[in-house]
Amino acid sequence: MSTELRELLGDLVQANGRLVRVAARHLAGTRAAAESPAVWRTLGVLASRGPMRVSELAAHSRVAAPTMTKLVATLLERGHVRRTSDPSDARASTISITDDGRAAYDEWRGAVAAALAPYFTDLAPADLDALRRTVRLLQDRIELGESETRTEHQDADLEVSTK
Amino acid sequence: MSTELRELLGDLVQANGRLVRVAARHLAGTRAAAESPAVWRTLGVLASRGPMRVSELAAHSRVAAPTMTKLVATLLERGHVRRTSDPSDARASTISITDDGRAAYDEWRGAVAAALAPYFTDLAPADLDALRRTVRLLQDRIELGESETRTEHQDADLEVSTK
DNA sequence: CAAGATACTTAGGCATGCTAAGTATGTCAA
DNA sequence: TTGACATACTTAGCATGCCTAAGTATCTTG
Numbered sequence: 001m002s003t004e005l006r007e008l009l010g011d012l013v014q015a016n017g018r019l020v021r022v023a024a025r026h027l028a029g030t031r032a033a034a035e036s037p038a039v040w041r042t043l044g045v046l047a048s049r050g051p052m053r054v055s056e057l058a059a060h061s062r063v064a065a066p067t068m069t070k071l072v073a074t075l076l077e078r079g080h081v082r083r084t085s086d087p088s089d090a091r092a093s094t095i096s097i098t099d100d101g102r103a104a105y106d107e108w109r110g111a112v113a114a115a116l117a118p119y120f121t122d123l124a125p126a127d128l129d130a131l132r133r134t135v136r137l138l139q140d141r142i143e144l145g146e147s148e149t150r151t152e153h154q155d156a157d158l159e160v161s162t163k
Numbered sequence: 164m165s166t167e168l169r170e171l172l173g174d175l176v177q178a179n180g181r182l183v184r185v186a187a188r189h190l191a192g193t194r195a196a197a198e199s200p201a202v203w204r205t206l207g208v209l210a211s212r213g214p215m216r217v218s219e220l221a222a223h224s225r226v227a228a229p230t231m232t233k234l235v236a237t238l239l240e241r242g243h244v245r246r247t248s249d250p251s252d253a254r255a256s257t258i259s260i261t262d263d264g265r266a267a268y269d270e271w272r273g274a275v276a277a278a279l280a281p282y283f284t285d286l287a288p289a290d291l292d293a294l295r296r297t298v299r300l301l302q303d304r305i306e307l308g309e310s311e312t313r314t315e316h317q318d319a320d321l322e323v324s325t326k
Numbered sequence: 327c328a329a330g331a332t333a334c335t336t337a338g339g340c341a342t343g344c345t346a347a348g349t350a351t352g353t354c355a356a
Numbered sequence: 357t358t359g360a361c362a363t364a365c366t367t368a369g370c371a372t373g374c375c376t377a378a379g380t381a382t383c384t385t386g
Contacts, residue, residue: 005283005291006276008298013186013275015301016179017204021225022305023176028375038342041180055364062184067343069366074341091351091364112176113169119304120168128168130296135171137290138178141282142185191344201373218333230374232335237372254333254382329385336379341372348367354360 019116026115032108038063042071043080043097043105051096053086080104182279189278195271201226205234206243206260206268214259216249243267 020037038061045060046052052060058068072095075081080101086092097105123131183200201224208223209215215223221231235258238244243264249255260268286294 004295005286006273006280008291008294009276009279009283010272011298011302012294013183013279014204014207014272015298015305016183017200018225018305019301020176020179020183021204024374025225036341037180041177041184044177053364054366062181062188063342064344065365066345066367070342073366089352089364091349093365109173109177110169113172116172116176117169120172123168123300127296127300128171130293131171131175131300132167133290133293134297135174135178137286137294138182139174142178142181187343199372216333217335226373227375228334229336229376233373236335252333252383254380256334327385330383331385332381332383334379334381337377339375341374343372344370346368348365350364350366352361352363354358354362356358 022119023112023115027111030111032111038067038071039074039080040105040108042068042075043101043108046081046095046097047102047105051084051094053092053094055092057095075101078104185282186275186278190274193274195274201230201234202237202243203268203271205231205238206264206271209244209258209260210265210268214247214257216255216257218255220258238264241267 024037042057042061045057049060054068054072055065057072058065061068061071063071072081072083075095076083078101080098081095082098084094084096086094120131187200205220205224208220212223217231217235218228220235221228224231224234226234235244235246238258239246241264243261244258245261247257247259249257283294
């Protein structure tokens with residue numbers, strides 16, 4: 001493991017922290033700020049990976065299960081997600097994003113982009129390339145693999161048409 | 164403003180959120196987790212920019228002044244920073260990082276790097292380049308300029324379609 | 327020297343996260 | 357069949373992190 005990579009990762013996390021704070025402060029007062037980061041992270045998972053159970057959602061979103069329970073409750077209140085009981089397991093339920101949730105998520109992304117864009121004007125093509133490549137890299141590496149969703153013993157989760 | 168840049172910024176913030184969560188969960192239980200992100204962000208500012216007042220620290224760290232007051236109180240308790248009264252202004256005081264604080268900060272960075280490193284093995288040289296370039300880019304763009312310690316930033320047009 | 331500006335702190339409130347400890351429900355083996 | 361254990365999720369309770377509003381000192385100035 002190169003020393004440089006370690007340095008970079010430390011710097012990356014530090015820079016990320018600031019970036020998030022910058023966005024948060026710019027968003028203050030806008031509708032996008034009404035909900036909070038955890039909410040958007042959760043909606044993002046649902047938007048990109050489709051409906052899933054609370055436990056899976058927690059794993060993908062990298063929070064503890066009880067935390068996700070609360071987030072889901074909030075999202076339900078706002079009408080951003082829908083909960084469907086699972087016919088095959090009365091303990092569980094499937095959470096899916098609603099059109100409203102998707103719209104709110106898109107709006108948030110737009111607001112964040114608008115807030116940060118002024119800081120990234122005049123990007124050299126090479127910088128833009130690097131940014132693009134890094135974003136994809138992060139997405140690839142941090143994404144939760146299919147196998148590690150949980151104790152994976154779900155037999156072929158074939159589209160049960162719950163929606 | 165290219166549409167692609169906006170997309171990228173949205174994705175970047177989203178990816179960052181997950182990255183931070185991944186690191187947080189890996190760090191759970193370690194000494195590095197004893198303190199929290201805001202604390203490290205603050206120490207990072209002090210480590211890289213030197214001693215400064217509470218208000219400047221708040222501006223650099225992108226939080227409201229009262230928030231920084233609390234953070235400083237925490238850091239003082241832990242012995243990570245030192246507070247010196249300003250002879251020229253009895254209202255203000257200067258905060259500086261202690262050796263202890265610097266050591267703790269370095270340790271945290273090491274812990275974060277160690278936690279995330281496994282996700283970034285086998286990086287293609289081009290990916291490493293992109294990562295390096297992006298980290299520097301973020302640092303440059305988000306860094307608070309000497310002039311703008313105070314709150315005055317171009318608010319751009321925004322227009323977030325808040326309807 | 328009184329009025330207003332500043333630097334910071336105190337108060338109060340909400341959101342995120344966690345662990346521990348439930349409550350149902352499901353599974354399996356005797 | 358049934359009792360023990362595993363699971364899926366929820367409830368409770370606690371510790372930050374952050375914010376706005378409202379102080380409290382302490383400058384600065386007309």
